[in-house]
Amino acid sequence: MVKIAVIGGGAAGMACAVRLARAGREVVLLERGERLGRKLSATGNGQGNVTNLAMDASHYFSDDPEKVGRILSRFSARDAVAFLESMGGVFLPDARGRVYPAGRQASAVTDLFRRELATLRVRVLTGARVTDLSRRGRFTVKFTGGEEAADAVVLAAGGRAAKQFGTDGTAYALAERFGHTVTPTSPVLVQLRCDPAAVRGLKGIRVDAGLRVLRGGRAVYTCRGDVLFTESGISGDAVFRASSHARPSDMVSLDLVPDADTARLERAVGAGEGGLLCIVNNALGRHLFRLAQGDRARVLSLLKAFPLPVTGTLGFDYAQATRGGIPLAELDGHLMSKLCAGLYFAGEIVNVDGECGGYNLHWAFASAHAVGEALS
Numbered sequence: 420m421v422k423i424a425v426i427g428g429g430a431a432g433m434a435c436a437v438r439l440a441r442a443g444r445e446v447v448l449l450e451r452g453e454r455l456g457r458k459l460s461a462t463g464n465g466q467g468n469v470t471n472l473a474m475d476a477s478h479y480f481s482d483d484p485e486k487v488g489r490i491l492s493r494f495s496a497r498d499a500v501a502f503l504e505s506m507g508g509v510f511l512p513d514a515r516g517r518v519y520p521a522g523r524q525a526s527a528v529t530d531l532f533r534r535e536l537a538t539l540r541v542r543v544l545t546g547a548r549v550t551d552l553s554r555r556g557r558f559t560v561k562f563t564g565g566e567e568a569a570d571a572v573v574l575a576a577g578g579r580a581a582k583q584f585g586t587d588g589t590a591y592a593l594a595e596r597f598g599h600t601v602t603p604t605s606p607v608l609v610q611l612r613c614d615p616a617a618v619r620g621l622k623g624i625r626v627d628a629g630l631r632v633l634r635g636g637r638a639v640y641t642c643r644g645d646v647l648f649t650e651s652g653i654s655g656d657a658v659f660r661a662s663s664h665a666r667p668s669d670m671v672s673l674d675l676v677p678d679a680d681t682a683r684l685e686r687a688v689g690a691g692e693g694g695l696l697c698i699v700n701n702a703l704g705r706h707l708f709r710l711a712q713g714d715r716a717r718v719l720s721l722l723k724a725f726p727l728p729v730t731g732t733l734g735f736d737y738a739q740a741t742r743g744g745i746p747l748a749e750l751d752g753h754l755m756s757k758l759c760a761g762l763y764f765a766g767e768i769v770n771v772d773g774e775c776g777g778y779n780l781h782w783a784f785a786s787a788h789a790v791g792e793a794l795s
């Protein structure tokens with residue numbers, strides 16, 4: 420029987436293992452942590468945003484959008500839901516098309532995988548950090564505590580983001596042994612750092628804002644959503660989405676009152692600081708008047724375009740995903756290495772990252788599906 424070693428027990432690795440075991444393959448799943456799916460259990464603020472009904476390649480960043488599109492065309496959001504529900508549970512979209520388990524508990528999604536893997540009698544080795552991978556005829560997978568031979572290997576060891584879940588970027592070296600390169604990596608879906616002077620005194624204030632990322636004065640990204648001022652910059656749903664597009668030295672411009680009409684705002688600002696009561700947070704209103712040194716036209720303009728110079732991000736430790744990784748150019752349409760037959764890749768280790776909203780987990784499942792098509 421063909422034996423496949425899957426390296427990494429995250430969303431992509433577990434999905435691969437389930438698919439391959441269902442197809443009758445002998446599978447060994449190696450995970451360096453003590454438990455499977457630790458990151459999956461933390462997703463979506465613990466609620467698990469597993470996919471998005473608005474699914475196409477325009478929501479992804481990679482070195483080959485067409486290849487991403489072809490993989491997604493074979494695995495839609497409905498397919499992701501059907502796959503998850505084939506293990507149990509019910510998955511439902513919210514008003515923005517983001518799909519969650521009905522019970523809104525990400526750890527329960529991990530439990531579905533664990534139960535299915537046990538039912539399929541997949542050999543799961545935890546505490547098994549793979550340290551070396553080589554091929555002479557068959558593959559040899561060396562890990563802390565042992566060694567396994569396999570006919571094919573799926574490298575699903577994640578990227579560099581959120582190393583508390585076992586992903587510190589060291590697994591790229593396993594691919595580099597076969598001549599693979601790693602495109603430059605950077606953290607995405609992460610808080611933005613801003614000039615500290617611009618956010619001083621605003622920590623903890625949350626606004627529903629229109630957000631624009633400006634580069635050289637031109638808007639390169641626009642969205643609307645939650646923005647939370649922090650000690651060092653801005654966080655929140657809109658900021659996470661914008662972080663996929665923003666670069667250091669860009670400017671973020673916030674419309675702090677996206678639904679208010681100009682005539683009412685003019686009247687309010689004309690009444691002085693107190694006029695902004697119940698229009699923006701009190702402390703924010705005072706901050707705007709201070710910044711504008713009482714100039715009411717300036718307050719009005721700050722309300723609609725509050726400028727925040729971006730200086731960077733909070734970094735990989737706080738990021739949800741990794742930009743960069745093993746380039747698609749080095750992989751075929753089923754994510755098999757063009758440099759080493761039988762070596763496959765799935766999930767975040769590949770140079771594909773999605774926008775906020777379920778796109779990264781979808782990629783984990785869709786890439787596992789692509790690998791499964793080839794190896795089944």
Ligand SMILES: Cc1cc2nc3c(=O)[nH]c(=O)nc-3n(C[C@H](O)[C@H](O)[C@H](O)COP(=O)(O)OP(=O)(O)OC[C@H]3O[C@@H](n4cnc5c(N)ncnc54)[C@H](O)[C@@H]3O)c2cc1C
Pocket residue numbers: 426427428429430431432449450451452456457458459461462463464467468469470547548549550575576577578580581584585586587589590738739740765766767768776777778779780781783
């Ligand atoms: C806090 C947080 C919230 C998120 N929320 C969402 C969300 O709601 N929706 C969404 O779509 N995406 C979300 N993401 C992103 C998403 O979780 C990841 O993109 C996705 O889990 C990647 O899956 P993966 O299997 O490729 O990698 P991972 O889930 O990172 O799994 C890789 C596994 O490989 C193991 N590993 C690494 N090296 C080795 C080795 N040498 N040997 C053996 N094992 C190894 C790691 O321990 C890890 O368990 C979130 C991420 C974070 C951090």
